[in-house]
Structures are given as structure tokens and as C-alpha cells.
Amino acid sequence: MLISADREILQIIGVTLRMSFFSTTVSCLAGMPLGILITSIDFKGKRTIRKIINTLMGLPPVVAGLIVYMLFTKYGIFGSLGLLFTVEVMVIAQCLLIIPVVISLTSSVCSVNGKNLLETSKGLSFGKLKTMRLFLSQNKTALMSVMLTAFGRSIAEVGAVSIVGGNIQWKTRVMTTAIMLETNKGNFEFALALGMVLLLISFAVNIIASLFAKEEGQ
Amino acid sequence: MIKINNLKKLYGERTVLDIPLLEIKSGECVVLTGHNGSGKSTLLKILAGTVKENEGKAISEGKIYYLPQQSIPFNKSVKANILFCLDGKRKIKRELCDDVLNAFELKQFENKSAKTLSGGECQRLALARVLCRKGDIILLDEPSSAADNKGRALINELIKQYCEKTGCTLIMTTHTGEFPKISNLRIIELCDGKIKKDSMTGEINDA
Numbered sequence: 302m303l304i305s306a307d308r309e310i311l312q313i314i315g316v317t318l319r320m321s322f323f324s325t326t327v328s329c330l331a332g333m334p335l336g337i338l339i340t341s342i343d344f345k346g347k348r349t350i351r352k353i354i355n356t357l358m359g360l361p362p363v364v365a366g367l368i369v370y371m372l373f374t375k376y377g378i379f380g381s382l383g384l385l386f387t388v389e390v391m392v393i394a395q396c397l398l399i400i401p402v403v404i405s406l407t408s409s410v411c412s413v414n415g416k417n418l419l420e421t422s423k424g425l426s427f428g429k430l431k432t433m434r435l436f437l438s439q440n441k442t443a444l445m446s447v448m449l450t451a452f453g454r455s456i457a458e459v460g461a462v463s464i465v466g467g468n469i470q471w472k473t474r475v476m477t478t479a480i481m482l483e484t485n486k487g488n489f490e491f492a493l494a495l496g497m498v499l500l501l502i503s504f505a506v507n508i509i510a511s512l513f514a515k516e517e518g519q
Numbered sequence: 520m521i522k523i524n525n526l527k528k529l530y531g532e533r534t535v536l537d538i539p540l541l542e543i544k545s546g547e548c549v550v551l552t553g554h555n556g557s558g559k560s561t562l563l564k565i566l567a568g569t570v571k572e573n574e575g576k577a578i579s580e581g582k583i584y585y586l587p588q589q590s591i592p593f594n595k596s597v598k599a600n601i602l603f604c605l606d607g608k609r610k611i612k613r614e615l616c617d618d619v620l621n622a623f624e625l626k627q628f629e630n631k632s633a634k635t636l637s638g639g640e641c642q643r644l645a646l647a648r649v650l651c652r653k654g655d656i657i658l659l660d661e662p663s664s665a666a667d668n669k670g671r672a673l674i675n676e677l678i679k680q681y682c683e684k685t686g687c688t689l690i691m692t693t694h695t696g697e698f699p700k701i702s703n704l705r706i707i708e709l710c711d712g713k714i715k716k717d718s719m720t721g722e723i724n725d726a
Contacts, residue, residue: 417589417591420589438595
């Protein structure tokens, strides 16, 4: 089934990649600037916010899935949008899980040289946007690792996506939920093969990222 | 013009800066001297706005640019470091960048990564980044501490030329005892956060 590139498998891989791409992109676009802001700006309640973010890093995926499910269910606040059991809502649930991770890791990465870099930037009277650009360009390689971590968390996640996506065939079934289904059916060999494909995808993404990092280094 | 009134800065319970009154006129060039921990860098940081004072006020008029002691070279080429600090249209920026690179003797490194420069070259680049912004008040914290004798002389000469050309207000710190040979240079010696001596060049040996 895998070797013959079954249509359903290809569709599952497609949905997995689409979901992981969007959840990683949205999480990084939202989380990285917030991580930089937390490092570079002193404000009241900074410690509390850090604690909240660190707590959210440990948010169980099923709880995140449940929260998003309740928000998007027919009688939920966003029920009228009709997004439940779609890839879009799976992306939203994943963002809830990944954004705190990205914020926290970005903040750690930027705090290594953050104080001196911020002083240099302030000394040159750079605006907030230019300071942000500076932080991003100074920490490109480390931020690439943050992005890979986000992608890894997204592609391997199962709890939240199965709750809000419903594991619907030809629609919201992704690699992890397919593996879970096949395991429950007793198709261990096929589940293992799917797991191998998942690992291969992760490996390919890592190779591409390391090529980018190498280019940066040169 | 810079006016300091009852300025106090404490780190914990230790008073690192205590200046009751200090006025620096527009266009004046001031060198802050003193031993390590005398409060020179803290004073510059307060003027630059990177550190907040505990008491008093430091009022200044004009655009301030500040070169910290630990200025970081950006993760770009030497040329891109300068270009990143310049504002305006691309063509004008490129022309200005070439002038700056030539003036600071950095032209031969223009395509080299700034991270690969030596300590002295790095300081020259950091100084070039600050001076190319063309401010009214320039604050330099040990701008030549990592340079060798030749490098220090070059940096001091560049600072002198810049001050004479632009008429900016300059405040710089040093503990090497070498300063730019600017006429009417004001030298303020700090000791334990307080002003110990305030004199003009020529008077320093007598004070």
C-alpha cells in the first residue's frame, strides 16, 4: 500500500504537511515577535507572563483540543463559523499548543546576547521594527531550531487534532491519527510503516533546514 | 545641551552615581575619566536612556547616539552593518556607506563578515555605525579600549575630525588617559560616582 503510493496515503500525507506548515508558520509569526518583546522590553507583570507561558508549554494536547472543540462546537462562541472537523480548526488547536513553546524558546535564544544587542540597538536609536529585524537576523540559526521544534511538535501531535478534526477519512485524517486508527484495528505493520513515513518527512524537513543553516554559516 | 540635576543611581544599596549639578553646553567635547566602577559608563547609560536613574534628572536636547562598551557586530558583512544604520534612499545610502568605509579604513573588509573582525576593527566598525547616524549628542563608552596604539590613534583622530566637522556635543569615557586632541576639551574625573575634577585640557596636569 505504501510502495504503490495509495491515493489515500498521499492524501493523508498532504493533509499532514498542510496542517503542520500552517500551524508552524502561524505559531512562529505570532510567537517569535512576542518572545523577542518579552526579552527586550521591561514591563510590569513580566514575571507573571513568563510563568503563564511556561505553564502553557505543558498544556496537555487533549485539554487544548477540548478547549478548541468547545469554542467551535455548534453552541460555542465561534460555532457559527462552522469550522469544527476541518483542517483550519486543527491548525488553531495546534497553535494553542505551539505558540507558548515558540515564545519561550525564542525568549531563551534572544536573551543570550539580548541585553548587549538591545543596548546597541537603543544606542543607534533604532525603532521597534528595526530592533525586531536585528534580533531575528542575529539569531537566525537558533531560531531555525525553534522553527524545527515547532514543526516537530505539530507533525507528531495527535490528541488535539483527533478531538477537533475527528479523524475523518479523506478530510481531516493525518498521519498520527491514521497510525492510531490502524493500531486500534490491529494493523500493526501498516501503522509502523506510516510511522516510518512520518519519520522520513521529519528527516527531510531537518535536512532542508540544516542546508539553510549551512548557507547562513557561510 | 545637557543638564544634570541631583542625579543619583543605586545598584542595590550601593550608590554608583551621585552628581548634584552638571551642565554640558552644545558643541562641547567632554572626556569622562576615572577608575573602574567610578560611574562613567553608568552616567552615559543614563544619558542614553538605557538605564534609569533613581533620583534627579538628566535633561538633554537633540538626537542622541550612544556607543556602548559591548557593542555587538551585526551578523552581516561590514558594508551591510553600515548600510543597516543609514537611512534614506538606496543610492544615497550606498554613496554614504562608501565614504564611511573609506574614512574608517574599513573598505578592505567591506565584504567580510563583521563577526570575523579583530577587536580593534570591530570597535572601529561600531564607531562608524554610530557616527554615520549624525547625531547632535554623541556618547562613546571606551571607544578604543580594544584597539592597539595605532588603532587608538586612528579612532581618536576620527572622533576629533567628526567633532570639528559637525560641531556635535561629545561625551566619551576612557581609562587609558588618551583622548582625541580636540582644542578646549573638557575633562571630568569621576571617583566613586562623584565628580572629583572638572577641568579643560591644559589645566589637567595642574589640577
